[in-house]
Amino acid sequence: MSDIEIHHLGAAYALDALDDRERAAYEAHYSTCEICRIDVGEFRQAAAALASLTTNAPPAGLKDRVMAEVATTRQLSPLPPTVARLADRRLSPTLTAVLSLAAAVVLFVAGAMVLGRDGDDRFGQELAALMEEPDVQMVKLRGDTPGTFTVMWTGDRAAVIGDDLSSPGDGKAYELWLIDDSGSHAVDMLDPADEGRIQRVIPVDGQPAAWGITIEDEQGSEVPTFPVIFQAEV
């Protein structure tokens, strides 16, 4: 889908008239496009006005059922997800570690195959060394934009693997943030050099409660610029 075409999907999006695939593509686009964000806001307001034409009172018993379910339903934290999860970590550290390691082994094998193909042994060796640390953890970051980010880390360094990433734009780069209880700390700039791939081992300082990726000017930023396009709580 061309850029111009995707700009023109705002009206259909606001009417919920895109299929799942187009909806996902448009959502990835409009979160980074100021013009489309304004379009969607205005079109949604117009679409919602249509609902006033169909008002129809529900059956009387429904309110009681809704109120009963609400009484036993916990509300979301008012904070955005990255932060909200910090106070809401339910998995035990042991279980997290076991899950992380199991996934990490799978990743390592996949990573080694990729590396074998490219002959980039240095990253492979650093990754292998990191894997042997007893406290290594791994998390896959979630985002709506194309590509994947995976972070594996120990107390002093992190391996970052990005695949199938789109270009962050001219003069822009991805920036990795370590988020802990005191806020967001810039880790490093990540430039998807060729074929949208990033393979880096970077020194880190501190225990992350979450990882985040934003797009910043390529020289880097001291503070994150929204939106956070990939994130995961630990």
Added chain:
Amino acid sequence: MLKRLTARQPAPGPSDGDPDRELLQRVGRGDQAAFAELYDAMAALVHGVVLRVVRDPSQTEEVVQEVFVELWRIAPRFDAQRGTVSSWVATIAHRRAVDRVRSEQAARNRIEREMGKADRAHDSVSETVIDADHSDFERRRVRRALDRLTSMQRQAVELAYFGGYTYREVAVLLEVPEGTIKTRIRDGMIRLRDELGAPE
């Protein structure tokens, strides 16, 4: 400085005059009495739009219940910058209704069943409009705005919104190329937006 990720400042939005905003803030703080008020204020809006899309009354009730429980759950995250409470509620209700009809059966089956009923689908929107209570200022305003669309724009917008169809489905129903429907929807929504003007 490092707290930027953790502190999105709510700024005064365009909906400062929204009468429901204070009610929703109370809901966001876990006030169930306020939620009961919100239900009373929004139940006909939510039930109406879900019924229009889903059609089946008992499934509609399930979806309406899901919508209100979801509103309760996410109320603490309501962002007044994004518009009025009633428009936010209608957006969530419509999306849930559409998700229900699209997951319920393959879209192709639904189209086949509805083929040839497109004209009636269009008519029944008008019936709903006529059946509704006309005294409401908002409804008159919306109907006046809809009247400014060409009949083709209006048909495409109404089939998409009230029928819960994707623009591709609308194209099949009307036997018109997809690109044409995209254009009609876009032009129709631009005109609707402009006629409705800035939100009060």
